[in-house]
Amino acid sequence: MIPAIRGMRRTINRRSRKAGLPPGSLVHIGVGSGTSLIRGLRYGPSGAHRIAFEGEHYSTDADVPDPHADEVLWLQVRGVTEPAMIEKVGRKFGLHPLLLEDVMNTEQRPKVEDYGDYLFIVLRALHFDPESGLSHKQVSLVLGPNYVLSFEESDQERNFDGVVSRLLDGRGRLLHEGADYLAYSLVDSVVDHYFAVLESVSDQIETLEEHVLSGRENLLPAIHRLKRELISLRKSVWPLREALVFLDRQHSSLIDEDLSVFFRDIYDHCIHVVDTIESFRDMLSGLLDVHLSSISARLNQVMKLLTLITTIFMPMTLITGIYGMNFDRMPFLHSPYGFSLVIGAMVLISGSMIWWFRKKRWL
């Protein structure tokens, strides 16, 4: 449980350090670190080609490529820890300082903001690891008339590999559509990955279920951890749904009318994800109830059995006590069969008690 809190704390920590600064100051807030990487792609109906840079990594000295009227430019920024680079990109495309601040502050809720000349879309890319649990990384998109800027939290991200290869291979509609369709495809590839996360969570629930049914104890922290991760998952998906509704109502001139059915499709996916999360939460609550009640049932079983044993021994002990008394005259005391008789009586009494408890279904 502690890692989850620690992770959250660190972010808040760094955020509070920023408290004194004027608004719009570019300070990276988030867990990620490491180098930044920038890649460019231009494409049109004729095909897509990478923009040449010296080496793979973009140096801050090089120029940010200009968008062309007849081609779509996609600038893919991976790693948002270097304010200088972010600021340079921002200046080139005329982005608002608060937008750049949001890009670098990687704890944003999913949202869509319309800045007139460009749309700003914030998403959360989710990954689930059975060991370390759910991790989410921020993905920010800027959609302009003929360009798309994508910002990912670290240079390790592989969110858009499928889209890149589809572009370079020339498969699908991508080359024949505008920047808006590219933005849609990027959002779609992030949202599609949510189903893989759900699958992993579902595996975890199944494992938990087997543990519960096999009578393992102390599953409470694991159930709570999973519950919390579902809450966190829901928090990443639900605002996206709202943002898509906003996008649909806004009728931004940057997005073609024909594309609205595609965004509605993503909206449906979000609803489906949220529905499944709700089902999982219901399952976990059920598991929790079954777990708690089976633990208490097992304990009760043990206590009942032990109390029954105590009760069976009580009368026998009384009889031995009686024949241990030092009275001069007691029946059977001097008879040769006395001992056997008494032992027999004790066996009889305990036997009939066991029979009676069995009949009452207490044993």
Added chain:
Amino acid sequence: MIPAIRGMRRTINRRSRKAGLPPGSLVHIGVGSGTSLIRGLRYGPSGAHRIAFEGEHYSTDADVPDPHADEVLWLQVRGVTEPAMIEKVGRKFGLHPLLLEDVMNTEQRPKVEDYGDYLFIVLRALHFDPESGLSHKQVSLVLGPNYVLSFEESDQERNFDGVVSRLLDGRGRLLHEGADYLAYSLVDSVVDHYFAVLESVSDQIETLEEHVLSGRENLLPAIHRLKRELISLRKSVWPLREALVFLDRQHSSLIDEDLSVFFRDIYDHCIHVVDTIESFRDMLSGLLDVHLSSISARLNQVMKLLTLITTIFMPMTLITGIYGMNFDRMPFLHSPYGFSLVIGAMVLISGSMIWWFRKKRWL
């Protein structure tokens, strides 16, 4: 409990496999499999007749029939596992690729979508089997100006048999109305079946109730299973209600104004189903409480009884201990009536304790 999760997992599994593909790719997502089957019906005021195909099964080589202006065409597709067939139908009627994707992805929520030239309606057909629980199959309808396309998940479905026979027999208003009334009748026949499902669930609750009152143990998993099925049932009906509200507000030109009272009637049915589900959930919660408290009451009863027995034996054991001490001088030890006196005292003490416990209503 495991089957329910497994079923859900498999779908998510296959869905995540689709993650890399471009949007609109036709891949069947769902549990069903097997052959597909296509049937056609044309009708007008003069009567209805089946469209002749070679054999019962539609081969992918044959043409999809054209809609006529003066007759209503109903194309009934059973089994949505063959992308080729779905795509062929889609091309004939000019359907959107995302619509076809939704038809083949059988985990959609109920919804109504207006594509301008045609309406797309997704429903869930429900079946309840006491053994395997609730199963739901997707039913998709496309309502065009003079045609209706219906897609069912497998060729085993019998959702529309009643409507087919009413058409062929010429009973009711069906022959005299347009495609919109046919679509309404199909939705109505699916929704009407929900009441049969509710009936089965009600039987299960009644059985559970008898088990609870007769003191059976370990009913918790069964109660939770039923609860979860009610949640799943609700999830199939509730979005349909919203979709019908949307249909009512939209005033699509494809649906005659006079039909709105009919769709409002289905809306009322949905509300009724949801209300009944809520009642069932309340009953199950009550059952759960009664069950848990009767289990704990029974255990408490046993524990109390056994503790009382222990308490009754305590003083008697003490007395035998006293007369088992080896003091030279103890009262009554050498008296011929000593033993009988002490035994009598023990009987008296235990008797009065039992009387007192009875009076206190502890026994």
Added chain:
Amino acid sequence: MIPAIRGMRRTINRRSRKAGLPPGSLVHIGVGSGTSLIRGLRYGPSGAHRIAFEGEHYSTDADVPDPHADEVLWLQVRGVTEPAMIEKVGRKFGLHPLLLEDVMNTEQRPKVEDYGDYLFIVLRALHFDPESGLSHKQVSLVLGPNYVLSFEESDQERNFDGVVSRLLDGRGRLLHEGADYLAYSLVDSVVDHYFAVLESVSDQIETLEEHVLSGRENLLPAIHRLKRELISLRKSVWPLREALVFLDRQHSSLIDEDLSVFFRDIYDHCIHVVDTIESFRDMLSGLLDVHLSSISARLNQVMKLLTLITTIFMPMTLITGIYGMNFDRMPFLHSPYGFSLVIGAMVLISGSMIWWFRKKRWL
């Protein structure tokens, strides 16, 4: 508990039997049965008079009276089991087939529907019997320009006796107002009866409370039964509130503007009823908590007492064990006061234990 479920099941049963039929088929769905009865009343400012029929019961051969322009006609149908009669009335006043279906299907939620030429109002008349619990019967009203049709579930109903006698006696405003005021009066008389039901429920809660405070056990099923009845009660009143809001907003030409304050008054009554139901539910929840905690407190009391007794006897038994040992040399064994001394010590020990337990307030 079983009756409540059974009653619900029977309705669903019959409803599912209807599943195959075309919409608008007149089949009675409900628990009631028996003969149907029809009565007519005409009135104007000059007075009210019953319409003569041969005998009290209306034969299906007789004609349904026509509404007159200058008088208000009230047709009171009691018992909705005969499709022929319902259909005849429906044809005379030009009612929609789905409306007639709703009249005969006595499991409708309260609602108001505007059919243009007439308003359709569905209400639930409630009765509470301490033995059999809450029963509700459907009351349907059709309000036309100068007529009111009222449909009650059986011929035993006495919902409107007060209004009939006020009409025949000529008391109040009824004779001087139109059909809309009559409809209002009928709704008002049904809603006013809800307060009598609340009163009975309040009696039941008070009885339960006395049982709880006097320490009766096993009140859980009774509390749950009452809780369920409150839920069912709420379900009858809440939709009526919504329907009245709808009526208020709709501004139907059939209802005079001046009457809106009257309908708002019924609306206030509904809110009051729902508020009181909520209070009752809170009380029942409180009662449940007090009940459960007093049961467990009593059990704990007993267990604690018995454990204390065991503990008090432990040291005494140990002492007797010590002096029961067969060592040759033990102190006081041969002293004439040995026995008395040991018995005295035992009394002292147990006495001081009891004193200590008292002081600790454990006893």
Added chain:
Amino acid sequence: MIPAIRGMRRTINRRSRKAGLPPGSLVHIGVGSGTSLIRGLRYGPSGAHRIAFEGEHYSTDADVPDPHADEVLWLQVRGVTEPAMIEKVGRKFGLHPLLLEDVMNTEQRPKVEDYGDYLFIVLRALHFDPESGLSHKQVSLVLGPNYVLSFEESDQERNFDGVVSRLLDGRGRLLHEGADYLAYSLVDSVVDHYFAVLESVSDQIETLEEHVLSGRENLLPAIHRLKRELISLRKSVWPLREALVFLDRQHSSLIDEDLSVFFRDIYDHCIHVVDTIESFRDMLSGLLDVHLSSISARLNQVMKLLTLITTIFMPMTLITGIYGMNFDRMPFLHSPYGFSLVIGAMVLISGSMIWWFRKKRWL
């Protein structure tokens, strides 16, 4: 708990007695009784003066004073049990019969109704007595163009004494403003008193908290009683908030635009009261949890201690049993130090057990 239910029942009782009567019949519904009292005040910028009546009590023969154009008339009716008087006032000011019915039926929810010529405001005046708990009395106001009618439930009420003295003393803005400002001042004086009620409730919670922390038992009924009173309190304040929103939106010509900021101030007070109630409910829930868990903790403490004692005595009793056996040859039996050795062993065993339990923190 019983008084609260009884009070509620009585009202419902009387209400149900009214069920047969036509709407608008004036029957007093409520707990109050006793004489009615009427007082009049006229004021303008020049000053305020009481209207002379013969004696303090207003006889039904006397005339109700007319409102003047240049002065504000405030008619203060205390006690609403006499239909004749209420009706007379109603006739003079042309009030709607349903309004008068609401005035006499003292179980109304707070509301504001716009009758065109006058506004009708219903409030609940609250009083808290530690003994009998929360009591609420209905206060109804009618605001006309140049008059205000106030109706209080009994002649014992002192809700408006502050306003009366401010008028007669000529302090504040009252004399220089119209009837709307008077109405505002009356509402304000009722709402201001809510804070005194909250203070009393807060005292009660504090007392309860001290009881809980000092370990008193059986506080459950008291906590539930207070919880219920908070619910009832909330029910008196929440609808008032809604009513004030309604008043703000309605823009009645009877209330000056400049006054809206004043009514918004009352609105803020209501929100503050509701917020504080919510805090109190949270505190009570917390108290309840702490109470229940401290009760069970104390019981567990006792049970654990007693069980430990039993366990410590077990081995000692076994040893005495061993040396009580009648074997011919047993070690130490005939040794002079045998007894001391065995007693020493027993002390050692029990001592080390106590030490071990201490170490394990069980004791």
Added chain:
Amino acid sequence: MIPAIRGMRRTINRRSRKAGLPPGSLVHIGVGSGTSLIRGLRYGPSGAHRIAFEGEHYSTDADVPDPHADEVLWLQVRGVTEPAMIEKVGRKFGLHPLLLEDVMNTEQRPKVEDYGDYLFIVLRALHFDPESGLSHKQVSLVLGPNYVLSFEESDQERNFDGVVSRLLDGRGRLLHEGADYLAYSLVDSVVDHYFAVLESVSDQIETLEEHVLSGRENLLPAIHRLKRELISLRKSVWPLREALVFLDRQHSSLIDEDLSVFFRDIYDHCIHVVDTIESFRDMLSGLLDVHLSSISARLNQVMKLLTLITTIFMPMTLITGIYGMNFDRMPFLHSPYGFSLVIGAMVLISGSMIWWFRKKRWL
């Protein structure tokens, strides 16, 4: 727990003392006390300079400075206990009496009110101290065309030190923007501090978590205290969110259109804070469950162990009882190995019982 209630009570106390006064009376309501302090700042694009007063503290004799057309005036009032000073400021800037009342009544909810000529913004500045818990102080802002008035609860507050130094240093955009940007910066600096509070709360939760996992008892009050503080925290932030929505919709002429993106940024911060609070509440609930169940698990462990010990000793005690009986003839009694045999049997029995309990995983 008591301090929290006491603090709340004192405010209500003083508030109720105000009940009799006319609305708009200036009485300080709140916990704070002490001297008041007033400071002035003027700035424009050319720079910022403090307004000279005699001494640091503003005497009530001195004049309140006038706003100039070409410069922004910021009047910073710290400590709102002196009605004379508040009234003087109010008269100079023409503020509404109810606004001044709200400034002095430091228990307001966050809100934004548009008075036409000026906007009134109420915020809560939060501080968290691990000892005394969460404290909140009211911050009121009045934004006029070219001035900002800020009122803080006491002269100890340091909420705006960052903004003051940024103004005097001439860093950032502040000098080049109008009064609206200053108001924004003040709100922003208060809201930014919420993250520091969240950080402290997160520390507390982490400490609690460690206590829970290390098995500390009696953490319930601490968990409840923290829960209550989260509720209180949420109550300070949530209404601010609403107020900012209101501000956004209102389009006050006092706030430049370009600034709306900045206020939307604060809005996002509020949402983030509320989200984090919700996460913390979920964590606390989880902690509570784990805590309660680990307490009961530990108790159960102890009870089970002790009961097992009792059960193991039962048969041994029975055997000693048997050989303590005084029968003349008993097997092994006179055998030299009798004692060893019996002791051996006892060891064997208890040993096999322990083995069996171990196998059953009861021990």
